[in-house]
Amino acid sequence: MSWPWPPLPDWRACLLSVAATVSAGKLTNVTIASIDEGGNSRSQSIDRQAVPILEQEALQAQSANIQGVSGASYTSAGFEQSLQSALTQLGFR
Amino acid sequence: MTLAQLTTTSDGQAHWRSHHRQEVMGTVVTLDLFGEGDAAPDGAYVRVARARAVLQRADAVFSTWNEHSPISQLRRGEITVGDAPPDVAAVLGDCETARALSQGWFDPWAMPGGLDPTGYVKGWAAQRAVDGLAGPGITGAMVNAAGDIASFGCPGTGTPFRIAIVDPADRRRLACVVELAGAIATSGNYERGEHLIDPRTTKRGSRVASASVTGPDLGLADALATALVVAGEEGLEFIEPIDGYEGFVIGRDGSWNWTRHFPFAPGWTAPRRGDLEGLDKSHGV
Numbered sequence: 001m002s003w004p005w006p007p008l009p010d011w012r013a014c015l016l017s018v019a020a021t022v023s024a025g026k027l028t029n030v031t032i033a034s035i036d037e038g039g040n041s042r043s044q045s046i047d048r049q050a051v052p053i054l055e056q057e058a059l060q061a062q063s064a065n066i067q068g069v070s071g072a073s074y075t076s077a078g079f080e081q082s083l084q085s086a087l088t089q090l091g092f093r
Numbered sequence: 094m095t096l097a098q099l100t101t102t103s104d105g106q107a108h109w110r111s112h113h114r115q116e117v118m119g120t121v122v123t124l125d126l127f128g129e130g131d132a133a134p135d136g137a138y139v140r141v142a143r144a145r146a147v148l149q150r151a152d153a154v155f156s157t158w159n160e161h162s163p164i165s166q167l168r169r170g171e172i173t174v175g176d177a178p179p180d181v182a183a184v185l186g187d188c189e190t191a192r193a194l195s196q197g198w199f200d201p202w203a204m205p206g207g208l209d210p211t212g213y214v215k216g217w218a219a220q221r222a223v224d225g226l227a228g229p230g231i232t233g234a235m236v237n238a239a240g241d242i243a244s245f246g247c248p249g250t251g252t253p254f255r256i257a258i259v260d261p262a263d264r265r266r267l268a269c270v271v272e273l274a275g276a277i278a279t280s281g282n283y284e285r286g287e288h289l290i291d292p293r294t295t296k297r298g299s300r301v302a303s304a305s306v307t308g309p310d311l312g313l314a315d316a317l318a319t320a321l322v323v324a325g326e327e328g329l330e331f332i333e334p335i336d337g338y339e340g341f342v343i344g345r346d347g348s349w350n351w352t353r354h355f356p357f358a359p360g361w362t363a364p365r366r367g368d369l370e371g372l373d374k375s376h377g378v
Binding site for chain 2: 068070
């Protein structure tokens with residue numbers, strides 16, 4: 001029996017606004033400024049819980065010699081792009 | 094999204110790292126490949142594409158969010174396991190094994206709403222994805238499915254993968270660092286807590302704040318971590334005899350307990366019970 005593969009879930013990345021603090025050339029703090037979940041109730045429930053993890057992942061990536069974090073539930077490409085944008089505005093590559 | 098990074102160590106040896114992201118299974122899965130030299134071999138990108146397909150296919154078959162998926166049809170009783178793609182029978186067989194090993198604390202058949210192997214599938218899919226990344230010129234790889242991590246090899250420097258475990262009391266901090274040989278899964282009521290169902294009562298519940306399990310296979314580690322966070326400290330007793338698997342729990346009071354050979358990284362020596370003040374976190378946070 002061959003399956004007609006169902007389409008992948010229509011999962012939309014939420015919009016995140018990220019504030020980054022750079023001190024002495026080093027990323028020292030990241031906070032989430034706003035969240036627009038785009039009316040997607042599913043990502044809503046995931047994102048709210050995951051925001052602190054996103055902050056923590058960004059910090060850990062800077063401060064510890066580790067390749068990953070276990071227990072961090074979720075990372076978002078939207079977060080990464082927003083973080084990069086914030087860092088660029090701060091003149092920090 | 095794909096990022097490439099090139100570093101040179103003190104001995105002059107170049108190492109590459111290739112980073113990829115896949116939105117799948119309601120989350121973002123990251124795939125990282127590591128090797129020596131100036132750039133990833135051409136075949137690496139074919140392997141990444143194959144790993145992405147593994148993840149997407151697992152999502153298509155096992156998504157309980159998608160009413161058309163084979164698992165959803167099975168849950169509604171519209172089809173039998175024999176009608177479903179063969180992966181379904183394989184996964185359910187593995188789930189039976191995990192249920193037995195966890196003495197019933199992991200039980201996809203005791204979920205509200207019926208059969209739900211989600212607690213196993215994410216790890217199972219990530220393990221299959223990382224297995225497919227192995228090849229010439231690749232010294233190590235890691236697939237991180239929302240904090241559950243499968244790996245092989247090392248990140249190019251001869252040292253093992255170092256993975257932090259989140260402190261459930263303060264998610265901006267890490268609790269400890271482990272040296273990974275294989276996989277690690279962490280369950281806690283701080284992340285997507287809806288999957289923490291006590292199979293003995295079929296209600297939500299967990300007896301500790303966080304539970305991590307390491308071992309060779311992420312599917313089983315994921316299932317055992319789900320079992321361990323519900324069972325609590327006493328669950329370490331069913332982890333201990335499972336060959337190759339280790340467990341670590343953080344209680345609601347901040348206490349730590351673990352199986353005998355849990356792979357804490359050097360410098361992250363575990364404190365004695367209730368002796369958190371003695372833990373040197375200065376180099377990690």
